[in-house]
Amino acid sequence: MLRFLVRRLLQAIPTLLILSILIFAWLRSLPGGPAGALLGDKATPEKIADLNKLLGLDDPIFVQYFKFLGRAITGDFGNSLVSAQPVMSEIGNFLPATIELGFCAMLIAVGLGIPFGYLSARFRGGAVDNVIIVLSLVGVAVPVFFLGYMMQDALAAPLGLPSQGRQMAGLDATTVTGFAVFDGIITQEWDAAWDAITHLILPAFALATIPLAVIVRITRASVLDVLNEDFIRTANSKGLTQPIVRRRHVLRNGLLPVVTVIGLQTGALLGGAVLTERVFNFRGLGFLLAEGIERRDYPRLQALLLFGALVYVLVNTLVDISYGLIDPRVRVR
Amino acid sequence: MVFGAAGNPKTFDPLFNDDGETFRIIRQMMDTLIMNKPGTADLEPGLAEKWEGSNEGKTWTFTLKKGVKFHDGTPFNAEAVCFNFNRMFNMKGAAAQSQMIYYGDVFEGFAKNEGDASGAPVFKDCQAKDESTAVLNLNKAKGAFPAAFTLPSFSIQSPDALKKYNADAVTQSGDSFSYPEYALKHPTGTGPFKFESWDQAKGEITLVKATDSPTQTAKLDKLVFKVIPDENARKQALKAGDIQGYDYPSPADYGLLRNDGEQVLIRPSFNILYLGINQKNNPKLKDLKVRQALAYGLNRDQFVKSKLPEGAETASQFVPKAIDGYNENVTKYDYNLQKAKDLLKEAGAEGMTLKFYYPTEVTRPYMPNPADIFTSLSEDMKAMGIKVEPIAKPWNGGYKDDVQKAGKHDVHLLGWTGDYNDAGNFVGTFFGREKPEFGFTNAELFSAISAADAAPAGEAHTKAYQEVNQKIMEYLPAIPISYGPPAIVVGPKVKGLVASPLTDERFYTVTVN
Numbered sequence: 001m002l003r004f005l006v007r008r009l010l011q012a013i014p015t016l017l018i019l020s021i022l023i024f025a026w027l028r029s030l031p032g033g034p035a036g037a038l039l040g041d042k043a044t045p046e047k048i049a050d051l052n053k054l055l056g057l058d059d060p061i062f063v064q065y066f067k068f069l070g071r072a073i074t075g076d077f078g079n080s081l082v083s084a085q086p087v088m089s090e091i092g093n094f095l096p097a098t099i100e101l102g103f104c105a106m107l108i109a110v111g112l113g114i115p116f117g118y119l120s121a122r123f124r125g126g127a128v129d130n131v132i133i134v135l136s137l138v139g140v141a142v143p144v145f146f147l148g149y150m151m152q153d154a155l156a157a158p159l160g161l162p163s164q165g166r167q168m169a170g171l172d173a174t175t176v177t178g179f180a181v182f183d184g185i186i187t188q189e190w191d192a193a194w195d196a197i198t199h200l201i202l203p204a205f206a207l208a209t210i211p212l213a214v215i216v217r218i219t220r221a222s223v224l225d226v227l228n229e230d231f232i233r234t235a236n237s238k239g240l241t242q243p244i245v246r247r248r249h250v251l252r253n254g255l256l257p258v259v260t261v262i263g264l265q266t267g268a269l270l271g272g273a274v275l276t277e278r279v280f281n282f283r284g285l286g287f288l289l290a291e292g293i294e295r296r297d298y299p300r301l302q303a304l305l306l307f308g309a310l311v312y313v314l315v316n317t318l319v320d321i322s323y324g325l326i327d328p329r330v331r332v333r
Numbered sequence: 334m335v336f337g338a339a340g341n342p343k344t345f346d347p348l349f350n351d352d353g354e355t356f357r358i359i360r361q362m363m364d365t366l367i368m369n370k371p372g373t374a375d376l377e378p379g380l381a382e383k384w385e386g387s388n389e390g391k392t393w394t395f396t397l398k399k400g401v402k403f404h405d406g407t408p409f410n411a412e413a414v415c416f417n418f419n420r421m422f423n424m425k426g427a428a429a430q431s432q433m434i435y436y437g438d439v440f441e442g443f444a445k446n447e448g449d450a451s452g453a454p455v456f457k458d459c460q461a462k463d464e465s466t467a468v469l470n471l472n473k474a475k476g477a478f479p480a481a482f483t484l485p486s487f488s489i490q491s492p493d494a495l496k497k498y499n500a501d502a503v504t505q506s507g508d509s510f511s512y513p514e515y516a517l518k519h520p521t522g523t524g525p526f527k528f529e530s531w532d533q534a535k536g537e538i539t540l541v542k543a544t545d546s547p548t549q550t551a552k553l554d555k556l557v558f559k560v561i562p563d564e565n566a567r568k569q570a571l572k573a574g575d576i577q578g579y580d581y582p583s584p585a586d587y588g589l590l591r592n593d594g595e596q597v598l599i600r601p602s603f604n605i606l607y608l609g610i611n612q613k614n615n616p617k618l619k620d621l622k623v624r625q626a627l628a629y630g631l632n633r634d635q636f637v638k639s640k641l642p643e644g645a646e647t648a649s650q651f652v653p654k655a656i657d658g659y660n661e662n663v664t665k666y667d668y669n670l671q672k673a674k675d676l677l678k679e680a681g682a683e684g685m686t687l688k689f690y691y692p693t694e695v696t697r698p699y700m701p702n703p704a705d706i707f708t709s710l711s712e713d714m715k716a717m718g719i720k721v722e723p724i725a726k727p728w729n730g731g732y733k734d735d736v737q738k739a740g741k742h743d744v745h746l747l748g749w750t751g752d753y754n755d756a757g758n759f760v761g762t763f764f765g766r767e768k769p770e771f772g773f774t775n776a777e778l779f780s781a782i783s784a785a786d787a788a789p790a791g792e793a794h795t796k797a798y799q800e801v802n803q804k805i806m807e808y809l810p811a812i813p814i815s816y817g818p819p820a821i822v823v824g825p826k827v828k829g830l831v832a833s834p835l836t837d838e839r840f841y842t843v844t845v846n
Contacts (some may be wrong), residue, residue: 031731
């Protein structure tokens with residue numbers, strides 16, 4: 001297992017290196033550089049040119065890239081052009097929000113997705129199945145930002161839920177770890193904890209929609225496949241009770257592709273989080289990324305996109321490991 | 334009170350900033366020598382009780398208020414004023430100098446220019462005659478004074494705090510900048526509020542009432558600025574009672590907000606939207622008759638009535654009415670389609686094609702919806718028989734480069750919001766020299782503008798700019814379209830906020846029931 005892990009992590013290095021080149025080249029191919037955004041509306045072309053020179057943005061792109069790489073290796077990703085803060089400390093400050101939001105969203109997606117997918121398969125062709133299929137189709141098709149705005153306009157006021165931010169403005173909650181709910185609990189500031197929970201509900205559901213719909217559909221398909229397998233017929237004919245057959249054989253074998261999808265969806269969450277966090281003003285990494293793109297904040301974008309790629313690689317490694325845990329045949333290979 | 338801001342502040346040392354979101358916060362914490370009368374662009378005493386320009390505008394004498402202290406308890410006096418101006422003039426480091434946008438514009442150069450700063454300094458020296466008299470000597474007169482002393486960038490800060498927290502240490506790190514502790518955590522001025530904290534993760538900047546208040550006494554104990562970039566989210570937050578006011582409401586929402594009981598305060602307009610004309614790209618536009626045809630053929634009154642928010646007005650020239658130098662008697666171009674067609678015919682430009690650039694992904698106080706504005710103006714052009722080739726580009730993604738740097742367009746939409754009450758801040762910016770945006774050269778006009786800029790403040794200055802405005806409307810290098818009034822929204826319980834044309838709203842007068 002250790003060798004497997006080490007190998008996977010070593011494989012990540014060239015992946016990240018290639019990605020860093022692509023990210024670097026892509027950012028610099030965007031029209032309008034950071035100088036214009038940094039200097040604001042009143043920037044004259046001369047001032048923009050001066051600033052580009054000062055920041056080394058008029059160097060050949062490969063020179064810029066190697067300078068960037070040299071610093072990045074030492075962990076220096078520079079300061080954000082928007083906030084003037086070191087990008088790494090920004091990521092540290094904003095990461096807890098995204099983890100909190102992503103965790104809740106995946107909890108909702110997995111917690112509802114697997115049971116609904118299973119129900120859908122079990123009652124295949126029936127009314128329950130049809131309703132679930134239609135809903136999951138809608139879930140995949142509706143853009144997150146649209147759903148977010150709908151929720152804000154239609155649900156926030158009637159349900160008395162906050163529609164933006166992580167905490168009520170001006171609330172003097174103590175920050176220990178940066179995880180708002182957790183901090184509220186450990187400092188026993190129950191109002192703050194509850195406030196943070198209510199702020200999580202709408203964005204978490206909005207972010208959960210797509211992974212939820214995908215998990216429902218994959219679970220359904222996978223369970224249907226398993227139900228048609230010979231070993232289920234064998235189990236049934238052995239006279240095992242239905243609950244045992246379902247738990248030991250159907251679910252266990254049906255979950256393998258679902259785990260892959262959960263992994264992929266977790267990795268893709270940052271993409272959805274950009275829109276969700278923006279719509280709900282939920283200040284996490286997605287929020288940082290959206291703001292960075294608007295302002296052409298190269299240092300922030302370079303660090304965030306690479307960080308996203310690293311998360312993707314790590315999540316996929318974890319998925320592969322969990323494969324082995326669920327299905328011993330994978331381990332043997 | 335919690336106020337919804339549209340963007341992050343950058344840092345809190347006003348010297349290194351030039352954007353509205355940062356200035357909004359700085360204005361509550363720091364004072365300038367001269368300030369703007371609430372709700373207007375007129376001047377009134379700030380930290381200086383009186384000021385006087387002499388030696389043809391090359392010497393400015395400030396009589397300072399007595400008994401004022403900085404938030405750190407140190408006294409405000411003439412030495413502190415001189416410390417601040419000397420600090421600006423003697424600033425070292427290319428990174429720091431490049432970030433002093435307004436200082437560079439107004440004072441033009443440093444004791445020792447570094448990097449690309451290359452101008453001859455306007456500032457000569459500053460003398461503290463006595464405790465409450467500071468004298469600023471300039472190398473040349475400049476029409477921007479005294480109005481430019483109201484710029485938040487020239488706020489007077491505590492010399493002790495500036496030294497203690499190493500305020501000048503702006504450095505470049507990689508392809509970005511890093512700022513000293515002073516600018517991020519210890520801004521120290523004399524304003525009615527003082528800095529408490531900036532929580533980046535929450536996007537909240539907290540100010541508290543400055544107790545033995547130096548200048549004005551704040552009625553609020555605490556003032557929080559909450560950063561909410563999305564306009565709809567700001568609206569939701571106001572509805573939910575999370576914030577008690579926000580800036581840049583969409584004009585489309587004014588009615589709805591009022592129906593909900595919110596107060597939409599319309600600011601007097603201090604901006605201009607114009608149709609730019611690039612004479613270099615399209616030789617036909619070099620002909621004055623063609624430019625006049627455009628001016629007669631655009632139904633600007635109709636456009637302002639149907640497409641712009643309430644309070645908007647048709648522009649007759651390139652400065653708004655509140656500016657000294659506005660001229661009632663400039664050549665006017667009232668809508669006259671037939672005349673426009675005749676002029677085009679005389680110029681042999683009937684059926685000409687114009688590449689019309691307009692920006693996307695942007696809202697500006699003078700330009701609430703660029704696509705709408707484009708549609709309206711291009712319909713007028715079609716009625717004149719002009720063929721319009723529309724080219725839409727994202728604001729920060731090519732539009733400004735194409736228009737201001739490369740001059741790829743024939744005509745385009747752009748505008749400006751003023752920084753202080755000086756006509757040069759408008760017309761000097763547009764037409765003070767040859768620019769790719771207009772591709773227009775006119776030595777007579779250029780020198781008239783630079784003479785007006787050097788004319789000492791007062792009647793001579795005003796008159797010089799009135800003449801400049803008249804000349805511009807004769808040459809017609811571009812067409813002024815409208816003055817747009819931006820708004821600011823506060824909840825029903827908020828009292829005492831005065832909307833300012835310069836977005837110079839001070840919160841110390843505000844109460845929340």
